[in-house]
Amino acid sequence: SYVLTQPPSVSVAPGQTASISCGGSNIGSRSVHWYQQKPGQAPVLVVYEDSDRPSGIPERFSGSNSGNTATLTINRVEAGDEADYYCQVSDGSSDHWVFGGGTKLTVL
Amino acid sequence: QVQLVESGGGVVQPGRSPRLSCVASGFTVSRHAMHWVRQAPGKGLEWVAYVSYDGSKTYYADSVKGRFTISRDNSRNTLYLQMNSLRADDTAVYYCSAAAGFSSKFDYWGQGTLVTVSS
Numbered sequence: 001s002y003v004l005t006q007p008p009s010v011s012v013a014p015g016q017t018a019s020i021s022c023g024g025s026n027i028g029s030r031s032v033h034w035y036q037q038k039p040g041q042a043p044v045l046v047v048y049e050d051s052d053r054p055s056g057i058p059e060r061f062s063g064s065n066s067g068n069t070a071t072l073t074i075n076r077v078e079a080g081d082e083a084d085y086y087c088q089v090s091d092g093s094s095d096h097w098v099f100g101g102g103t104k105l106t107v108l
Numbered sequence: 109q110v111q112l113v114e115s116g117g118g119v120v121q122p123g124r125s126p127r128l129s130c131v132a133s134g135f136t137v138s139r140h141a142m143h144w145v146r147q148a149p150g151k152g153l154e155w156v157a158y159v160s161y162d163g164s165k166t167y168y169a170d171s172v173k174g175r176f177t178i179s180r181d182n183s184r185n186t187l188y189l190q191m192n193s194l195r196a197d198d199t200a201v202y203y204c205s206a207a208a209g210f211s212s213k214f215d216y217w218g219q220g221t222l223v224t225v226s227s
């Protein structure tokens with residue numbers, strides 16, 4: 001089955017840029033979605049189809065996808081961005097939906 | 109506004125067969141595929157099951173295939189997860205989620221219901 005690999009943790013100072021990677025075999029050929037989950041809360045979609053943002057999500061959140069790596073980028077990081085972030089794709093060959101292991105973003 | 113409200117969780121003995129429910133509102137439920145996603149304590153998200161907008165297609169994660177059954181009643185705007193032969197490693201918060209049309213993303217999420225499998 002298809003596997004997505006994320007770094008367990010990323011740390012960044014307020015006002016700086018955070019980049020969270022999501023690795024997978026030829027992931028650039030798939031649509032990648034990103035979710036933010038704060039403690040005790042349900043996940044929230046922050047980027048879909050590689051680089052689009054749902055309404056209400058700040059422009060500071062952006063995404064890219066090429067080759068074997070997709071990336072979620074958060075510009076001008078704020079304390080409120082501290083959360084777990086998950087990438088996700090669908091695997092048509094197995095009719096499964098797959099999440100990465102998640103990355104904990106710490107704002108220093 | 110969009111709401112997904114799960115129920116049916118609690119402490120369950122191994123081998124028992126609870127059923128989770130998820131009542132949806134604030135969107136056209138019959139036009140959305142629905143999923144169950146779970147999260148074990150301190151762990152990441154794990155997709156569990158999918159049902160198409162009309163209930164005609166269902167898919168399952170290998171970890172639950174043959175034990176869990178997903179279904180829906182569009183007349184009641186309700187999604188179900190029948191869980192059989194529960195094991196300790198099924199302990200998790202179970203979220204229902206809706207996906208618009210044929211989208212591969214999870215657009216809407218409920219707040220989840222905790223299922224604890226313990227004797």
